[in-house]
Amino acid sequence: MITNQRQYLITKAEIAKFEEAAAAARQSDSSPGVDPLIHKAMGDALASQLDDLKNDVLEYETLRAGGVRQRVFRSLRELPQALIEARIVARLSQRELAERLDLHEQQIQKYEATGYAGASLERIQDIADELGIEIEESVTYTVADA
């Protein structure tokens, strides 16, 4: 997942390189000294990775454009992704969010890179509040066997 403009630009540059390599691979049915099976696999692999990168860029651009307003999550494990997405939708950089919370930019970067591992519940609440996240969720309990 792309979480900031720097990653976005780096990914776009990678796409350009992969497109060049994929186009070159498509132009020939074989490579000198390479088994045709492997040659085809190389082309497929390039196309596959290119798809991934394009999807990452599309996802980020859609979020930045406000194209996502709501997500339905089934587990708290998905909460970190919601926090990241909400920041991008709000068009806040990691630095800007950090400044609003009187934190270092690196702290937000670390939170996002680690899926908010180690963040306290209080901190997560502060960030959700700052991002204006609203949660309307029903919580289902598991009743112990009698």
Next chain:
Amino acid sequence: VISTHAGRSSASIRRSSTPALLTFDSGRATQKSRYGGELFPAETAADRHGTRFIDFFQRDKDTGAAKGIIGIDLGGLP
């Protein structure tokens, strides 16, 4: 990244009858489900197409700077 000399890698893959390693469907779903990971071919003896992956995986996504990766010669494994 599979990085071995041409010929040996393809022969090894053929012998092992694992076409999943050469299947790159929907985000390498077949590879991930069967092996819990994914492999990309990167023929060192081939042209620049294969080296794309070597370059790519050495690029830090956050900074764009070069980073170290570990190469494993599959042909040398027992």
